[in-house]
Each structure stands twice: as C-alpha cells, then as structure tokens.
Amino acid sequence: MAPELLGFQLTHRTMRGDTRRLATLAAELAEGRQTADPARARAVSEYVRALCTGIHHHHTMEDRALWPVIERSAGAEVDLRDLSDDHSALDPLLNEIDGQAVAFATTRDASALASSLTRLADMLDEHIEEEERLLFPVIMKYVSAADWKKVEDAVRKGTKASVELPKIEQYARPEELARLRRLAGPVLSVLLALFRGGHRRRQRLVFGPLAG
Template identity: 60%
Template sequence: METPDLTGIRIIHRAMRGDLHRLRALAEDLEAGRQRADPARAAAITRYAEDVCGAIHHHHSREDEIVWPVIERSAGTAVDLADLSDDHSELDPLLERVRVAARAFAGGRAVSELAAALRTLSELIDEHIEEEERRIFPVIEKYVSAADWKTMEKSLKGGGDPRFELAWVDRYASPEEMAHIRRLAGPVLSLLLTLARPSYRRRQRLVFGS
C-alpha cells in the first residue's frame, strides 16, 4: 500500500520550530543589548511574531478539526491523541501571551517579557512536535491510506495566510523536498515563489538583520 506523503507537514513543523528559535534568539539578543531595534524594526518584529503565532494557531486548530479525526478513524485503538490534544489546549494562551508581549514591545516596553514568552512557547512546540513525529507519524504511515491523506490535505487549504506559509516552504524545505513539491505543484509554484521572494527577503532583513 502506498504510504501517505508527509513532506508538507514535516516542512511546516520545521518552519514553526525554526522561526520560533529565530525570534527567541533575536529577543534574547535585544534583551542583552547585542542588537538594537528602532521603532520601525520593533513594529516589524511584532508583525512577524504575530504572523508566526497565527500560523501555529491555524496548524494546531486544523489538526484538531481535520487531521486527528482521519487518524482516529483509520487507526482506531492503535492511537491515543489525548495528550497531544492537551498540548494544543495549552498553546492558545501562550500564543496570546507572545502577541501581547510583542505589541507591548512595539509600544516601547522592554523586550524581556517577549523573550520570556517566546522561550516558553518555543520549548512547548519543540517538545510537542518531537513527540508527534516520534509517535504519530509511524501510525499515519501504517494505518492511513495515501488517498485519505491527500483528501485530508486538500481540506486543510484555506483559512491561513498562504503567502506566509509559502515563504516558510521556500525557507525551510530541503532542495530534495522543494524538487518534490515542484513536481506535485507544477510551474505555478515557481511563479509564486519568484513573485514572493523580494518582499519576503526585505522583511527578513528588517526583522532579523539578514
């Protein structure tokens, strides 16, 4: 039996962790005085943190609503998602804490609360994703059909910010993964990436300095 293609979810997981690590390191550098942020940069950092939080919220909400039911129908008693769902219930207050701290920072408050909030969120996301990939990905590959997984992925589209997630794919996909995605998506993906890259790179320079 053909196994589900988990390329997309692996990239999104890597992107969530990677961008939280980058934001956390940036906030800690600002807190320690190793970097500076004028009002324009502080506002850009806040918008970026809010976009990351929005993407994480969208991902875990869609897992609860769409992905978990598909896995449970296919695997039955072979899977228990209760603790991962509990993690999801802890995420929203942490995401809101990051948003509030980021807005306060953009408004002139110290960056220390943002750094602390990002540390807490990053640690939970790291632990959650490592556990999910270790325990649940083998279950998906064993019990969920490739056809059901493809249907599920189609139903996941919409509701998030496709431009932001496209930038994530462009940054965090390996060359082999990107080649695979291009084969599936066709020339439209290359066109979208070409159009999106200049503004994304400008944003990255403003937020992260590189």
C-alpha cells in the same frame, strides 16, 4: 498511494525554526546586543503575531481535521490525548505572546517576549518531535492518500501562500524542494518567484540585513 507527509514536515520545521530565531532575536534585543527602531519594532511585532496565528491555526486544524481521520482510520492504534493536551497548553502562551508583541511595538522592551518565546520554542520542539514520532507511522499505515489530502486542504485554507511558501523554501533542504516542485508542478516555481522578494525584505527588517 501512501500519504505525502513532506508538506506537514516542512510546516512543522518552519514553525520551530521561526520561533527559535525570534526567541534568540528577542533575547538579544532585551540584552542590548541588537536594537530596534520604531519600524523594526513594528515589523518584529507583526512577525511574532503572525507566527502565533499560524501555530494556533495549525494545531486547531489538527484537532478538528486530522485527529478525526486518524481515529476513524487507526482506531485503538494511537492515543491522541497527550497531544491534544499539548495543544490546549499552547493556546494561553500564544495569547500571552501576542499581547507582549503588541506591547513591544510601542515600548521596545523585549524582556517578557524573550522569555515567552523561549518557552514556546521549547514546547514546540518537544511536542512536534513527539507528534511526528507517534503519528507519522500511523498515518502512513492507516490513512488513505485521499483522506490525507482533505486534511492538507483544510489546513491550507487558513494560511497565506505569500507568507508560508517562501518560508517553506527557506527551510526545505535542496532535495526536499526538488521533491515539492515535482509534486506541485510549474506553478510552485511561479509562486515562489512572485513571493520571494517580499519575504526577503521582511526577513531583513525583522532579523537584520544579513537575513533572507
């Protein structure tokens, strides 16, 4: 059996989508096109910080769990140095954004946050497109389904299903969601029903009443 890459693809899509949406929101807050009362400012801050934590966890587990599997399975077929360098470049920016998000909760000045989130969104777009272009064919050709499952399990350990599953539902296309349901079985529908309401409330508080 070949590895099932859909979960990784959707995780990448959620990271890119949320980062770009937050960059747009921060720019509109900085320019006065949207406003944030204290409750919304705290919610935006928490959402940004959780995003940074999730991105850091994802690329750290790629370094620690996925890269060794690829090197062991594919050998000289792929050079991971540029992708690892991208991960190293992301960390200082994620730390910067985390600090700016903390400050925003108090000051409600989103100028610095808007600039940094836009940089992050651009970096993620470029990095993830290159990663999927280079690595997905190699994974499909050389990595066993059993080794891939170990990688996915390692990545999943540091995530919150209550946060990540509704995001995947939000960003997945209908046919992709149907595929996930077939792979995961009835438990996925139960969990999505359980977590969907909280996710939508967070979305509306952070992104506005029409979100979620």
